[in-house]
Amino acid sequence: MGRIHIPRGASDVMTVLALDGFDSYVVGGCVRDSLLGLEPHDWDICTNATPVEVLETFAKRGVKTIETGIKHGTVTVCLGDAGEQYEVTTFRIDGEYSDSRHPDSVSFTPSLREDLARRDFTVNAMAYNEVDGLIDPFGGEKALRDNEISCVGNPADRFREDALRVMRALRFASTYGFSIREDTAKAIHQFAPRLSNIAAERIQSELNKLLLGSGVLQVLLDYSDVMAVIIPEFAPCIGFDQKNRYHEYTIYDHIVHAVANYTGDDLSVKVALLLHDIGKPQCYTEDERGGHFHGHGVPSRDLADIVTKRLRYDNKTRDEVLTLVLYHDSVIEPTYNVVRRWLNKIGETNFRKLLQVRMADIKAHAKDTQASRIERCLALHDILDEVIAQEQCFSMKDLAIRGKDVMSFGVPEGKLVGDTLRHILDTVINGEIPNEIEPQMQAVQQYLAVCAHE
Ligand code: ATP
Ligand code: MG
Numbered sequence: 446m447g448r449i450h451i452p453r454g455a456s457d458v459m460t461v462l463a464l465d466g467f468d469s470y471v472v473g474g475c476v477r478d479s480l481l482g483l484e485p486h487d488w489d490i491c492t493n494a495t496p497v498e499v500l501e502t503f504a505k506r507g508v509k510t511i512e513t514g515i516k517h518g519t520v521t522v523c524l525g526d527a528g529e530q531y532e533v534t535t536f537r538i539d540g541e542y543s544d545s546r547h548p549d550s551v552s553f554t555p556s557l558r559e560d561l562a563r564r565d566f567t568v569n570a571m572a573y574n575e576v577d578g579l580i581d582p583f584g585g586e587k588a589l590r591d592n593e594i595s596c597v598g599n600p601a602d603r604f605r606e607d608a609l610r611v612m613r614a615l616r617f618a619s620t621y622g623f624s625i626r627e628d629t630a631k632a633i634h635q636f637a638p639r640l641s642n643i644a645a646e647r648i649q650s651e652l653n654k655l656l657l658g659s660g661v662l663q664v665l666l667d668y669s670d671v672m673a674v675i676i677p678e679f680a681p682c683i684g685f686d687q688k689n690r691y692h693e694y695t696i697y698d699h700i701v702h703a704v705a706n707y708t709g710d711d712l713s714v715k716v717a718l719l720l721h722d723i724g725k726p727q728c729y730t731e732d733e734r735g736g737h738f739h740g741h742g743v744p745s746r747d748l749a750d751i752v753t754k755r756l757r758y759d760n761k762t763r764d765e766v767l768t769l770v771l772y773h774d775s776v777i778e779p780t781y782n783v784v785r786r787w788l789n790k791i792g793e794t795n796f797r798k799l800l801q802v803r804m805a806d807i808k809a810h811a812k813d814t815q816a817s818r819i820e821r822c823l824a825l826h827d828i829l830d831e832v833i834a835q836e837q838c839f840s841m842k843d844l845a846i847r848g849k850d851v852m853s854f855g856v857p858e859g860k861l862v863g864d865t866l867r868h869i870l871d872t873v874i875n876g877e878i879p880n881e882i883e884p885q886m887q888a889v890q891q892y893l894a895v896c897a898h899e
Pocket of ligand 2: 474487
C-alpha cells in the first residue's frame with residue numbers, strides 16, 4: 446500500500462487545531478487514494494472541535510474561514526499564499542433519512558469511530574494522522590488490497606438511507622476497476638429504483654466519473670438495471686437481439702463495449718457513445734437478410750436530447766453530444782472535399798470527436814466487419830490532419846474575399862451578398878477554385894451574372 450503524506454497546508458491546519466487541544470485527521474478520499482498510490486485531489490479533515498470552535502481557532506490567528514455548511518459541521522479554512530482551501534468537518538452522526546437523500550438532522554460526536562461508521566464504503570471510512578497512524582475500523586485497507594467495494598455496515602440499510610450511494614458504488618468500482626462485494630451488489634440491485642428520488646445533478650456527476658473509469662465495461666454490463674433506472678430509455682435496448690451480421694452483441698451490450706473502447710478523457714465523447722444507439726429499438730425492421738435500423742441516428746439524437754436535458758448536462762456538452770449521436774453513423778467518404786464539407790458543417794473539434802466515436806463504435810461490431818471501416822476512419826484522420834495543417838479553407842472566416850468585395854460589384858447590402866459568399870465558399874470547399882482573391886472575384890462576377898438572368 447502507498448504511504449500517506451499529508452501536504453503542508455493540511456498539516457498546518459491540523460497543527461493549529463492541536464494548539465487549541467483538538468484532535469484532527471485527514472479522512473475519506475485522500476486516505477483511500479494515498480493508500481492506492483494515487484495523488485489525492487483534495488484533503489478533507491475531520492475533527493472533534495465543533496464548527497464554532499474551528500471558526501474561533503482560526504479567526505483568532507487571523508486565518509480566513511468560510512462558513513461552508515455550519516449546520517452539517519463543515520468550515521472551510523483558507524491557508525497559504527495560494528489561498529488553498531481545506532474543508533474541516535466536525536465528527537458527526539447522520540440522523541434519519543426520510544427521503545433517501547438528506548439526513549433529517551446531523552449531530553456532532555466526540556467519537557471518530559462513529560463518524561467513520563456513517564460513511565458509505567469501507568475504502569472511504571479510514572482516517573489518518575501522524576500521531577495515531579491509520580484508523581481503519583471497518584477493514585478499508587484490506588478492501589483496497591482485495592480490490593473490493595463494500596458498504597460500512599448493513600448494505601440494505603445504507604442504500605435505503607441514501608440511494609445516491611448506489612451510483613457511488615458503481616462509480617468507485619469503475620474508477621478503480623474494483624468488484625463489488627456480493628452482499629453490497631445484491632442490495633444495489635434491490636435499492637436501485639430509489640435512485641429516481643435523487644437530484645439529477647448528483648446522478649450526473651457520479652455517472653460522469655463512472656463513464657470515465659477503467660472498469661466501466663464490467664460495471665455497465667453487471668448493472669444494466671441501475672442504468673435503466675437513471676436512463677429508462679435504455680430498457681428496450683437491454684437484451685435486444687440485433688439479428689444483423691455486423692453485430693454479435695445486443696444493443697445494450699454493443700453500447701457498453703463502445704463506451705469502454707474509448708479510453709480518452711473527453712466526457713462528450715463518452716456520453717455520446719453511451720447514447721449513440723439508444724433510439725435503435727424505435728426503428729427496427731426485419732427482412733430476409735436480418736434486422737435493420739435505418740436512420741437510427743435521428744431517434745437516438747432525439748432521445749439523447751431528452752436524456753441529457755433531464756440529467757442537466759450543460760448546453761455545450763449537450764450540443765456536442767447531440768451532434769455526435771446524430772452523425773455517428775453517417776457515410777463520410779475519405780476525400781478532401783468531403784472532409785472540408787464536414788469541417789464546415791460541425792467544426793474541427795466536433796469532427797475530431799466524431800472520429801473517436803466512430804472508431805469506438807466500429808470496434809464494438811462483429812470482428813470480421815471491422816477492418817475496412819477502421820481503414821476508412823484512419824484515412825479520414827489523415828486527411829483531416831492535412832486539411833488543418835495546410836490551413837485549407839472550409840469556413841466563411843477563412844475565405845479570401847469578404848462581403849465588401851461582393852458589394853464592389855454594385856450589390857446592395859442584403860441577402861444576395863450572403864448567398865454569393867456561400868456559393869463561393871462551396872466552390873472552394875469542393876476544390877473547384879483556390880482560396881485566392883483573383884479567381885474568387887471572377888467567380889463572383891459569373892455568379893452575379895447568372896443570378897441577374899434568373
Ligand atoms: P472523490 O475522490 O471523488 O472526492 P471522495 O471519497 O472524496 O471521492 P466525496 O464525495 O468528496 O468523495 O466525499 C468525501 C467522503 O465523504 C467520502 O470518502 C465518504 O467517506 C463520505 N461520503 C460522501 N458521500 C457520502 C454518502 N452519500 N454517504 C456516506 N458517506 C459519504
Ligand atoms: Mg473528495
